[in-house]
Structure formats: C-alpha cells, structure tokens
Amino acid sequence: MARILVQFAHPALEKSRVNRRLIAAVESLDFVTVNDLYEQYPDFDIDVNREQELLLAHDYVVLHHPFYWYSAPALIKQWEDLVLEHGWAYGRTGNALAGKRMLSVITTGGQREAYQETGANRYTIQQLLVPFEQTARLCRMEYLPPFVVHGSLRITEAEIEAAGARYRALLTLLATGQAAEYAAAQAPFLTDLAH
Template identity: 90%
Template sequence: MARILIQFAHPALEKSRVNRRLIAAVESLDFVTVNDLYEQYPDFDIDVQREQELLLAHEYVVLHHPFYWYSSPAMIKQWEDLVLEHGWAYGRTGNALAGKHMLNAITTGGRQEAYQETGSNRYTIQQLLAPFEQTARLCKMQYLPPFVVHGSLRITDEEIDAAAIRYRDLLTLLATGQATEYASLQAPFLRSCLS
C-alpha cells in the first residue's frame, strides 16, 4: 500500500469547522501521515532534513490547507522555499521526488460558481493552482487533480460529513494504487469549474 503524507497548514485551526473534520476523517488511516506544519513549527523554523526524510518515505504528498488569497497560508510557502532545495528536489541532479505524486486538498470560503472565468473570482481553481502544479512538475512529480470543499463558511454539518467521507475514500484510492480512478472521479469537478 502506498504511503500518503499530508502537509497540513492551517494557522487558525481552532476556528475551522471543515478542515478539523477533514483531518479527523483521515488521520487514523494506517497509510496516512499527518504533518501539521503550524503545530510542528510555530516559529516557522522548519527542520529541512526532517521534512525531506518525510517526503522520501511517502509516495503521495497532499498539500492540505485553506485557500487564502488565491494561494496557501504562509507556512506552505516557507516549507516550499526551504525544503524543495535545488540539487535535491529539482535541477539537473535534483531527483529525490521524481515519480512521486502531489495534489492540493483545499477549502474555499466562496462557492464553486465563484471560481469560473465568468464568476466573481475570474479564474478556475485549476488555473489558480497552476503554481502548485508547476512546482510538482519542476520536482519531476505527477500533479493530480485537487480535492476541494467549496463554500466552507456556509455548508451544513451534513455536507461537511459527506466531504470528510469523500476525502477518506479518495485517499484510500490513492493508497491502493488507483490514481487513475482518483483522477477520473475528480474529473467531473474539474469540468464543472471550467464551464
């Protein structure tokens, strides 16, 4: 079974209804390692060697975070800047992550229809996540479609529960070698964001 590393970054987790439930739904899975970056590094002093060892020990890397200002919380950027070193993660000799997979698991305050070219945010989620996709490609990783929960400020408890079950099910597909099935299940979401 493949191992999944969730690089979790939420600077105000105590205020989150959705992300707490998503993490709770997957943290007990044997094949998942939840690395809470804000808890691990409250001073932003990231242990690069520890983080690189975690990456090497897992086949899938999930950047799980709220979607802040069309990107990630600052901790994810700090992590990328320090951990994904030239000559290790990318560059002519940087092959440590080659062949691994990466995806984003995000929550948005806005509803799905806001993330369309005709919506209030003017861009699709896929377009806004392009820097993450390019980071994965630069590191010779395969970027998979994101897991997204929209409208996190307004959704019901039942909808949160359904999203948590879906997150758990999708990660199980990845761990059992069904990345193609995972991507095909996410395709309708991506199509609806592009319409």
C-alpha cells in the first residue's frame, strides 16, 4: 500500500469550517501522515531535514490548503523554497523525489463556474495551479489532477460531510493503486472520482 503525506497549511484553521473537516476525514487513515505546517512551524523556521525525510518516506505528496489569492498560504512557499533544494529535489543530481506523485487539494470561496475562462476569475483551476504542476515536474514527480472543494463560503454541512467522504475515498483509492488509471487519463479533477 502506498504512503501518502498530506502537507496541510491553513493559517487560520480555527476559522475554517471546511478544511478542518477534510483533515478530520483523512487523519485516521493508517497510510496517511498529516503534516500540519502551521502547527509545526508557527515561526516559519522549517526543519529541512525533517521535511525531506517525510518526503522520502511517502509515495504521494498532497499539498492541502485554501486557495488564497490564486495560490497557497505563505508557509507553502517557504516550505518549497527551503525543502526542495537544488541537488536534492531538482537539478542534474536532484533525484530524491523522482517517481513520486503530487496533487493539490484546495478549497475555494468561488463556485466551480467562476473558475473558467468565461467566469469571474478568467482562468481555470488547472491554469492557476500551473506553478505547482511545474514544481512537481521539475522535481521529476508526476502531478495529478486536483481535488477541489468549490464554494466553501456557502457550502452546507451535508456538502462538507460529502466532501470529506470523497477525500477519504480518494486517498484510499490512491493508496491501493485503484486511481492510477483515472489519474493517468488527466481528467480535470480527482474530486469526482470517489463518489
């Protein structure tokens, strides 16, 4: 069974309705390690060796965070800058992460239709996540389609519960190898895989 590292970053978790429930839905899975970056590094002083060891010990890396200003909270960028070192994660001799898989799990305030070229945000989620995809590719990782929970500002309790169940089911499918064919097809979202 594959091991999954969830790199979780939410700078105001106490205010979150959706992300708290998503993490609660997956943290008890035996093959999942939830690494809460804001809890671990409230001062942004990242332990690079610890983080690199976590990456080496897992097959999948999930960047789970709210989608802030079309990107990630600041600690994700700090983590990338320090942990994904040249010569370790990328570059001529940087092969530590080669063959691993990465995906984004994000929540957005806007509805799904807002993230289209004709929508309010003018770009698709896939277009806006290109920096994460390119980071994965630079590190010789496979980047999978994202798992997205849209409309988090207006989502109902039942919808949050359903999203948590889908997230848990998706990670189970990834860990057991049952989602590989779907992911390889480059469908736009993994969100709908585990209904």
